[in-house]
Amino acid sequence: MKKRKIIIRLTVGFLILMVVCTMLSRTVYRLMLPDVRVASPTTRSLTDPMTYAAQIGYRNTEDVTAQVEWEVLTVDVQVGNEVKAGQQLMTVQSEKADLERKQLVLNQKMAQARVNSTAGMEREQAQIDLKKAELALREHDEIYPKDGIVVAKKDGIVCEVSCKPNQTVTGTLVRVKTAHTSYDVTWEVPMQNAGKFELEDTVECIVSNSESLLFQGKPPISEISLPDETGMVTMTAAFAAQRDIFTTDAATVTMTPPSTTYETVVPRSSLQKTGDGDAIYVVNAQPGIFGENLTVRLMPVTVLEQNNRYAAIQVKLERTDRIVVNTSKPLVDGADVKIVE
Known part of the structure; x- marks a missing residue:
């Protein structure tokens, strides 16, 4: 009887020990994962300000035009x-x-x-x-x-x-500004940098002549063109100034990409392109060390690209370990992926 009790106690103890070890292992595994509160996935080069020369235009003019x-x-x-x-x-x-x-x-x-x-x-x-x-x-x-x-x-x-x-x-011979305060500023941005900005994002605009500063402010982007054949995008912002400004005055625009704090990271994820064209991408989240699935729900995905751009796209869960991303913006195969809850 004593031997039987000893065997039972040892068996129970062993089972308890296995359960405790399993729980400890999972805890250790969780501790090995990246911190669930991480800084912006954008690298330093993504958030550095970019300055471009710009041209001044007039929003309110009366033109004298010779049609013949x-x-x-x-x-x-x-x-x-x-x-x-x-x-x-x-x-x-x-x-x-x-x-x-x-x-x-x-x-x-x-x-x-x-x-x-x-x-x-x-x-x-x-x-x-x-x-x-x-x-x-x-x-x-x-x-x-x-x-x-x-x-x-x-x-x-x-x-x-x-x-x-x-x-x-023929053409426009004389142009008269009929309102002294309304102006446009336009500038060209390489396509890979323009992708970081949207309409209504603000830019730092400075206009000056050889004598003084004429305007300094943060107007919102009002127009973004499609890329031309050289890959350049034309952007426009409207602003009001208290002083008269002319097209010959010097203007610069400084653009600072917005940064975002992302909170939850699905570790060891990667991006793979499937199908024809650039529209379908698959995010594969590898299983944990105990084989458990790292499931995600409908949520944005941030893709860190090789050319220092990123895209935040709303995606749909297809399986527990796969997310299909449909986007018109070309992404880079093998890029790191952060899935945000």
Whole structure:
């Protein structure tokens, strides 16, 4: 009996010891995993500020445009001049245009006379002819300045003059800023850096001339273009300034990528591409040392890429050890993956 009791006690003790060892092993394994509260997965190069030269544009302008060839006689303003509505900006050769206008005015008067002197079906046709004559006169006046004198339509400041006397020109000749405070700043960013930013992200913008600082602020990004054939992306931000700014003033934009703190890491994960094209990626989370599955739910995945970019994409769990990532942004095979709960 004593031997039997001893055997039973030893067996129970052994089982208890095995349970304790298993629990201790799991605890040790858990301790060996990365800290569940980790810093941003972005490396230092991902969060360093990037500075680019930028160009100034005007958001509120009134343009003097020659839709056909004009022979410029005089240019009466220069960049920086304040002008009032109706003020003369330049003069152009108008002899031919004046003759054409006189003919159009005569056509209008004749059409009006036919309307006044006819009735019935003839009157209806005369009214149609009158409308055509009036339209032709309006279109002529929009193309050619009256008496060859080009005037400002609104109060403002001349910000561009692109013609000289004795030139035959077309296109925008004079540009007047009608609001002194609204500007655009545009700059080009390599595609791999542009991917870190979205609309409404702010940038540091500085505008200056040889004498003083004109503007310093943090306007939001308002436009992001598609990449061009060289891989460059054009970005635009709008801002308001209390001082007059011109396209010749120097502008720089500094972009600082946002950093994020990620809290839960599924260890020993990797990225593999499957299928044709760049749309399907599989995240494989390797099992623990005791074979347990490291399960995840619907959650973002952060992929650290080889070119120091990252992508945070919402993904769907396919199996306990596999997540399929669908994204239009190309990712890099074998990149490290952090799965965020």
